[in-house]
Amino acid sequence: MNGFFDLPSDLGQSWLGLVGLHLREALLPVLAGLLVSLPVAQLCVRFRWIYPPVLGIATVLYAIPSLAFFVVLIDYFGQSETTVMIPLALYSLVVLVPAIVDGVRSVPPETLAAAQAMGFGAVRRYFQVQLPLAVPAIIAGLRVATVSSISLVSVGMLIGNQGALGNMLYAAQTYGRPALAVNAVLTIGVLGMLADAALVLLRFLLTPWMPRKGAGR
Amino acid sequence: MIRIDAVTKRYPDGTVAVDRLSLEIPDRAITVLVGPSGCGKTTTLRMINRMVEPTEGSILLDGQDIRQQPVNTLRRSMGYVIQNAGLFPHRTILDNIATVPRLLGRSRRQARDRAAELMERVGLDTALAKRYPYQLSGGQQQRVGVARALAADPPVLLMDEPFSAVDPVVRKQLQDELLRIQEELGKTIVFVTHDIDEAIKLGTRVAVLRTGGRLAQYAPPAELLSAPADAFVEDFLGADRGIRRLSFFPSADLELQTAPLVRADADAGTLAARATAVPYLLVTDPDGRPLGWSEPGRLTAGAVDREQLLDYGRPFVPGTDSLRAALDGAVLSPTGWAVAVDGEGRAVGVVSQQVIGEAIRAAHGRVAERAGEAAGR
Numbered sequence A: 001m002n003g004f005f006d007l008p009s010d011l012g013q014s015w016l017g018l019v020g021l022h023l024r025e026a027l028l029p030v031l032a033g034l035l036v037s038l039p040v041a042q043l044c045v046r047f048r049w050i051y052p053p054v055l056g057i058a059t060v061l062y063a064i065p066s067l068a069f070f071v072v073l074i075d076y077f078g079q080s081e082t083t084v085m086i087p088l089a090l091y092s093l094v095v096l097v098p099a100i101v102d103g104v105r106s107v108p109p110e111t112l113a114a115a116q117a118m119g120f121g122a123v124r125r126y127f128q129v130q131l132p133l134a135v136p137a138i139i140a141g142l143r144v145a146t147v148s149s150i151s152l153v154s155v156g157m158l159i160g161n162q163g164a165l166g167n168m169l170y171a172a173q174t175y176g177r178p179a180l181a182v183n184a185v186l187t188i189g190v191l192g193m194l195a196d197a198a199l200v201l202l203r204f205l206l207t208p209w210m211p212r213k214g215a216g217r
Numbered sequence B: 001m002i003r004i005d006a007v008t009k010r011y012p013d014g015t016v017a018v019d020r021l022s023l024e025i026p027d028r029a030i031t032v033l034v035g036p037s038g039c040g041k042t043t044t045l046r047m048i049n050r051m052v053e054p055t056e057g058s059i060l061l062d063g064q065d066i067r068q069q070p071v072n073t074l075r076r077s078m079g080y081v082i083q084n085a086g087l088f089p090h091r092t093i094l095d096n097i098a099t100v101p102r103l104l105g106r107s108r109r110q111a112r113d114r115a116a117e118l119m120e121r122v123g124l125d126t127a128l129a130k131r132y133p134y135q136l137s138g139g140q141q142q143r144v145g146v147a148r149a150l151a152a153d154p155p156v157l158l159m160d161e162p163f164s165a166v167d168p169v170v171r172k173q174l175q176d177e178l179l180r181i182q183e184e185l186g187k188t189i190v191f192v193t194h195d196i197d198e199a200i201k202l203g204t205r206v207a208v209l210r211t212g213g214r215l216a217q218y219a220p221p222a223e224l225l226s227a228p229a230d231a232f233v234e235d236f237l238g239a240d241r242g243i244r245r246l247s248f249f250p251s252a253d254l255e256l257q258t259a260p261l262v263r264a265d266a267d268a269g270t271l272a273a274r275a276t277a278v279p280y281l282l283v284t285d286p287d288g289r290p291l292g293w294s295e296p297g298r299l300t301a302g303a304v305d306r307e308q309l310l311d312y313g314r315p316f317v318p319g320t321d322s323l324r325a326a327l328d329g330a331v332l333s334p335t336g337w338a339v340a341v342d343g344e345g346r347a348v349g350v351v352s353q354q355v356i357g358e359a360i361r362a363a364h365g366r367v368a369e370r371a372g373e374a375a376g377r
Ligand SMILES: Nc1ncnc2c1ncn2[C@@H]1O[C@H](COP(=O)(O)OP(=O)(O)OP(=O)(O)O)[C@@H](O)[C@H]1O
Pocket: B011, B012, B013, B015, B016, B017, B036, B037, B038, B039, B040, B041, B042, B043, B044, B194
């Protein structure tokens, strides 16, 4: 009899090993997406006219199924984690770019005027005023992007077991062990919730300046 | 001195916000820009620290064109205060105030020490230092805004409707506080408001702008009230300009009568002696503080019923208060006499509306004489 956390040996990983792999495959793309989104969003704030086309491109990318990406990317990166992560990173843009743009734009005009009047240069103003004030919006975007990325990693199972926990779904069929599928779905769900909770905690720590719910003024 | 020299600002959409404006803004005084909404006050103010660049004309600071120094150096040498304070929501009160010293390269420690010092100067409890702006009232935030502008000890302070978003009581406190701070620090302040009363209260000189960004009149407040340049200014000053003008006439010269003053514990003889002289007596407590008016006949020696006394309105302090306060006291008093008190609130005399009226006429006469002399010179 196999235990709930015992996996078929051809997955090549223990359960914990798959969890680690899953997190890496899900979170690295979001991080990459964030690093791309920050400058792109800043350009969109600076030059308003490029925001609609940028958003259009992000939306189109989001509409392309991952399988289609895989077909193209396999030629360059083979059946690898990279092939799985590139589409995920591109998908995160559709959430992150608008979140950051809205966050930066929501900085009150009088706060910006005050910064300008006190002699902040554009760079200093971005890093010391606009970006910190956009943190709540950025983290809200990161929550959506992270949770969806954690669930999307599973499709990697379609290209030769690159789906981390998703590979267990495939194994469940091959070996006729439905418990593996249940395990995969539950684990992915729990990972999603934990990652979300971690981001909420991060926001709490980064924004002591926000009115707290329930606390008096 | 800041010299605005034939400055015009035309925005890209064609709006002429300021039209050939020339102003000399004296050092160590409060110069107020006042006018209806959209007349170009904010634009003018922002041209002084180059947040807006003039289309034509130039602005000189101590004789030097402001374009000759790097823009951020210029801005750091000018404090800037706006409506709703514009505080950084993500920085503590202390760090908000320390902003410009930090920009100027002061150490965090030095900047914070300086910030704490400023909190006291603007009347903020230093217990608020570690709070964030959302935890402060509007009035407190505005004080932080003033402290932040003063932090690097800039010679020039630009203020754009700083007190217009707070309630009238807090606004008055903030105005009084600004006058007190100005007395101590002697900054060159350019203050924008659309409230003519605020302009008259705070301004050493007041520039009235009309829509289209043209200067209607530039004069000390008393002169504005006594001799508005045209119908626009007169209209802008409002209906009770004559009364408000009295704020600039001192009450020190009013001739006070002391005969109507009696103490509550006065004996029958004193009461009888005073009764014949005046229609009303002002009864005071043994320390001399006024209690109320009474007709002489209603008073019995040794048994003054305080409930029976008439309210004495609002007393004024001769020398400190203006003729406006004296007249107000007389109008509010049911007897038509104003009560004068010293700094401790002890009655020093009373004065009738008639006497105040004569003093007003005399004061007007003196102003007219001076104007005549000035014109004749
Ligand atoms: N960036 C801008 N682009 C175009 N027009 C502008 C701009 N800023 C101000 N204006 C116009 O210039 C005129 C003067 O504006 P300004 O803000 O200086 O007025 P104000 O006297 O400060 O008014 P308020 O009392 O309402 O603050 C207005 O007609 C305004 O609409």
